[in-house]
Amino acid sequence: MINCRILKQVLVLNKEKNFARAALSLHLSQPTLTRNIQALEEKVGYKIFDRAPGNLKLTNFGQMLVRHAEKIVSASSQLENEIAQFLNLQAGHLNLGMGPFPAETSFSRTIGLFNEQFSKIHIKSTVDNWENLHTLLLNEKIEFFVAETSELEKNKYLEITPLQSHPGFFYCRTDHPILEKMTINLKDCMQYSMILPKLPKRFINFLNTEISSREKQKEYAYIECDNVGMTNKIVLNSLAIGIGVYDLVSNHLQDKRIKIIPFHPGFMKTIHGIVKLKSHTLSPAAQEFISILNLVEEELCTEETLYFSRTSDAVSEKG
Amino acid sequence: MINCRILKQVLVLNKEKNFARAALSLHLSQPTLTRNIQALEEKVGYKIFDRAPGNLKLTNFGQMLVRHAEKIVSASSQLENEIAQFLNLQAGHLNLGMGPFPAETSFSRTIGLFNEQFSKIHIKSTVDNWENLHTLLLNEKIEFFVAETSELEKNKYLEITPLQSHPGFFYCRTDHPILEKMTINLKDCMQYSMILPKLPKRFINFLNTEISSREKQKEYAYIECDNVGMTNKIVLNSLAIGIGVYDLVSNHLQDKRIKIIPFHPGFMKTIHGIVKLKSHTLSPAAQEFISILNLVEEELCTEETLYFSRTSDAVSEKG
DNA sequence: ACGATTTACGGAGACCGTAAGGATT
DNA sequence: AATCCTTACGGTCTCCGTAAATCGT
Numbered sequence: 001m002i003n004c005r006i007l008k009q010v011l012v013l014n015k016e017k018n019f020a021r022a023a024l025s026l027h028l029s030q031p032t033l034t035r036n037i038q039a040l041e042e043k044v045g046y047k048i049f050d051r052a053p054g055n056l057k058l059t060n061f062g063q064m065l066v067r068h069a070e071k072i073v074s075a076s077s078q079l080e081n082e083i084a085q086f087l088n089l090q091a092g093h094l095n096l097g098m099g100p101f102p103a104e105t106s107f108s109r110t111i112g113l114f115n116e117q118f119s120k121i122h123i124k125s126t127v128d129n130w131e132n133l134h135t136l137l138l139n140e141k142i143e144f145f146v147a148e149t150s151e152l153e154k155n156k157y158l159e160i161t162p163l164q165s166h167p168g169f170f171y172c173r174t175d176h177p178i179l180e181k182m183t184i185n186l187k188d189c190m191q192y193s194m195i196l197p198k199l200p201k202r203f204i205n206f207l208n209t210e211i212s213s214r215e216k217q218k219e220y221a222y223i224e225c226d227n228v229g230m231t232n233k234i235v236l237n238s239l240a241i242g243i244g245v246y247d248l249v250s251n252h253l254q255d256k257r258i259k260i261i262p263f264h265p266g267f268m269k270t271i272h273g274i275v276k277l278k279s280h281t282l283s284p285a286a287q288e289f290i291s292i293l294n295l296v297e298e299e300l301c302t303e304e305t306l307y308f309s310r311t312s313d314a315v316s317e318k319g
Numbered sequence: 320m321i322n323c324r325i326l327k328q329v330l331v332l333n334k335e336k337n338f339a340r341a342a343l344s345l346h347l348s349q350p351t352l353t354r355n356i357q358a359l360e361e362k363v364g365y366k367i368f369d370r371a372p373g374n375l376k377l378t379n380f381g382q383m384l385v386r387h388a389e390k391i392v393s394a395s396s397q398l399e400n401e402i403a404q405f406l407n408l409q410a411g412h413l414n415l416g417m418g419p420f421p422a423e424t425s426f427s428r429t430i431g432l433f434n435e436q437f438s439k440i441h442i443k444s445t446v447d448n449w450e451n452l453h454t455l456l457l458n459e460k461i462e463f464f465v466a467e468t469s470e471l472e473k474n475k476y477l478e479i480t481p482l483q484s485h486p487g488f489f490y491c492r493t494d495h496p497i498l499e500k501m502t503i504n505l506k507d508c509m510q511y512s513m514i515l516p517k518l519p520k521r522f523i524n525f526l527n528t529e530i531s532s533r534e535k536q537k538e539y540a541y542i543e544c545d546n547v548g549m550t551n552k553i554v555l556n557s558l559a560i561g562i563g564v565y566d567l568v569s570n571h572l573q574d575k576r577i578k579i580i581p582f583h584p585g586f587m588k589t590i591h592g593i594v595k596l597k598s599h600t601l602s603p604a605a606q607e608f609i610s611i612l613n614l615v616e617e618e619l620c621t622e623e624t625l626y627f628s629r630t631s632d633a634v635s636e637k638g
Numbered sequence: 639a640c641g642a643t644t645t646a647c648g649g650a651g652a653c654c655g656t657a658a659g660g661a662t663t
Numbered sequence: 664a665a666t667c668c669t670t671a672c673g674g675t676c677t678c679c680g681t682a683a684a685t686c687g688t
Contacts, residue, residue, distance in 0.1 A: 001395060279376070353670090
């Protein structure tokens, strides 16, 4: 197998028609170039250049060799360009998935930042619940996803990097009658329609322990909705109660159009993580995305902590 | 510049999906393959394979790399094939030139032998006088030629390899009246029409010294003809006298349809050589052709010597 | 004598194979 | 235990640069 480097040297030498200039252009010493060409000539068993002072030219054989060398060297430098692009994230695709909460909190911010920095990367984002995302991941439709991980942690094919947990809460309109009560518990909340995304078992289990089987049979309103925007609108326009985290509703909180219901059971926090296949190396784009995501997450935590420390919306626990 | 050998290794490994098998197929030890792949991954700054026992697969990056590697490796092995062909003379062109005498003596035999051995080489032969051949050579229309070299030897751009000299002679029909004379000189010959190819100066000079200026002004018949076949036919059908060497007329000599005129001045011998540009390396085909040519020349000399030693057609000297 | 190319020498790095060391099943 | 991959070590070969020699004008 002929080394690509030496072919490049042949091409440059043929263009320059002079060992010294070619060597300079190739960042080689001139004797080195001579020896390399000689070695190649010896290796292939035939003269490539006819040397005459000031009149260097290709032999018949050399012409043939140069024709091929041009192809090879060009393909090779194309590869190197693409490697550089790949590593510099100047091209490529990034398919990723996210649960509904990450989608409207950290991901929307991260995608914005990532796109500013690497505008040539085509991002395809899929918002779905953790179960469907898991399927997409196994089928390699997405490189990784961020979602509730409480039910995935035992899976041996997955590699899960936990994210900072965010406190969750119920929220409602500012003028909601439930807020008039001194203390509020789950049953109080359940007097009203609740708008919930697909819930993890740990949540369902909680409901099951808190509510007697008789009460369970009583029909209580329950709107399943994975879409945060919709949830917010419903909450604003009805007595329904939503569930969320700070960043999902921060605008409405600051507008004072909604309020956090002061009922904070310990389980109400996100257990989110970055989920990828153990066997699969992330693309540089994905790695970069994740590092931006981590910065965004940190920022979110700071904002969140700041908000809760300045308001009476204390939460039971955090982290 | 990424080494082509390692790209090949990536391709084989990707096909085999197993380091041990790939290493075997590549005639490498298995740890060496591991290290080479690792080194490449480190060099390009990114993982190429995701390794899992029994489940080796390409990363995104690896897929991109393999796409390019296939192009490069394929171009490279194409080159190596063509080099092998070139050196084995399994393809290519051979443009060569020759004077009229070599054309019908050694060259016709050599071309036959060469073509038997290297039937895929396309031969283009040009028959012309040494002057026109010289021009063709300078313009690189031919790689080399064989012809009279007495007037080219001083040329510093040429490299001339002399060939064995052949004795030249005048010849005529067996029943030609000139043969009745006891001794024959130039003037006797010049009583008849002479059929001559383009003559070198050394020949002209001889004529000039032998013939007085008065005699020169007398018009003597002189047919310029570079074509040996034509010359023979004219000699057979007239009293014209031809000039030639043994192999040109050996058939007619053996048929006893012509005879050599017993007049052998010392200068009448070929001064032929292989002529090429000093600056130009001969193609392998040309080199092979020349080595066959040399064998043929040796054979011709043997036949020639044998003939002259068995007949009364003694010649004055031999080169 | 001068410009261009080649040879000679010593050292740095690439690459190989053997042997031993994990890891996963 | 078996299979597959990786690490460690020591030796060879390639390739480099500097310095000196050779070639052709």
